[in-house]
Amino acid sequence: MVAIAGMVTLADDSQLFAKTLLGPDRDIFPIEAAGLRELRETGGVLTPKVLHASPRLLVLERMRPRPDDEAFWERLGRAVAVLHTSTAADRFGWHRPGWLGRLRQDNTWDSDGYAFLAERRILRWLSEPLVEAAFDATECRALERLCAALPDLVPQRPPCLTHGDLWQENVVSTAVGEPVLIDPAVSYNWPETDLSMLWCSPRPPASERFFAVYQEIAGIDDGWRERMEIFHLRELLSTIAHDDDDWGAAEAVRKIIAPFRRSSGPTRV
Template sequence: MVPLLQVGALSFSSCFPSPRLHRYPLSRRHPSKPFTMAAKSDDPIREWILTEGKATEIKRISPIGGGCINLATRYDTDTGSFFVKTNRSIGPSMFEGEALGLKAMYETKTIRVPQPFKVGALPQGGSYIIMEYIEFGSSRGNQSILGRKLAEMHKAGKSATGFGFHVDNTIGSTPQINTWSSEWIEFYAEHRLGYQLKLAMKQYGDSTIYEKGQSLMKNMGQLFEGVVIEPCLLHGDLWSGNINSGRSGEPVILDPACYYGHNEAEFGMSWCAGFGASFYNSYFEVMPKQPGFEKRRDLYMLYHYLNHYNLFGSGYRSSAMSIIDNYLRILKS
């Protein structure tokens, strides 16, 4: 029997209204395809549910509100419920990246995430993903448990390949480049801050933030002195809209932008996540705090402020620029 679960409102990488759809192509490098493309049919979603999904009857199909990029739907069957997201404009690569991230987190057997089942192409264009449907509780759950479970995931999910991920994915609707690197500072500079700065230059002609950001990237290694950095599996987009709880109160995290990185980078959306003292206390009991954690916190927020600037406009520029200017004042050139 397919596990019964419910995924409620979907959210993508912002505390505010929806980002635009993809504006840049998403590259693919990984040869394996663990979420095999469905054979074309008039309704590949129904076909999968009634075959590999083990259902014999679809009793009800209900839209779920809250998504700003994809259409979300609940399929109730005689063997349980499925959660389905579709997008009529984007091919399967975006959903495959999400599925690979969910699968990686699911396999750590730590924090609860929806189990992904199928990614495929829609016959009239676009794509879909079928996953477990998790029944949510009435609250976002206990922050102390969330902190501990997240730390357990970071501790269990390690990569021998280095920093990056098997595929490029998305952060909101912005491509997130995950080319493997053996050096974290190099990876974060080039594929996180550097990529966002290039987008700001391309989109707004913002040479000021680009040049100051480049200067920060050259000198930010000073913030990591004495720090041991392991490639931990990160959710990558952990804000309040992507955190919920199951009916029994256990934390559930959704809509990832996964990659293997420095565990502290997970807190880059903390300005929009509502993490309190109990969260951090529980987290650091499992993953001890490294020297200079407080000095690096804004560096990881900067990536997300830059992404919001690129997605939503100038309202986020001042926050990003303030972080860059503050670091340039304290770092030695």
């Protein structure tokens, strides 16, 4: 757990959302606030208004729970498609390091998307103690082989601004049902970074409308469903590193890297 969060009721009965950090002071909340601002001002998506951001406290405008009907997921698909198609860039990364949970996210700029994905989003986790304990040397080599094969597995695309942690619990709503994004881990990265978080995490049946609308507006390269698990490796490894592997994240990683346990794995496009 990184923070304690909840609704705060003011003297006039209005409500705000607040989070307070557990443990020593870190710049988690100021970076979260900067990410929300980047998504809103550069990417054009709705995010809560930041009322206060300090190393100990983050206060946000109150939002509502997310509805799970097709109309809502269609609006979300349109918003994320516009975010991705309107922010194309020539470098992967961000102007400052970030956080994923309570662990650092390396956003050092890189013109090579394959190196960025391999070194800063996947292999970066191998040095975390709980990840080291979860996988043996053969499995680590298989993960390295998968990363070496990324140019054969992932089509080249320009980076765009991504939310970075876009699973369904980081999507809420305005009072009138417009999608609002929270808790970002932003960087300029492949758009499938965001798609994989929604695709691979538990989600309601109505979310199929998100992917249909997104594809209509932004387009997705053929074979995208098969690539989702590759992009999701970062989330699986992060889950293990945070000691949250009570639902089989390590086994999910082993399944993904199984074809690469030999000296040469298959290639897919």
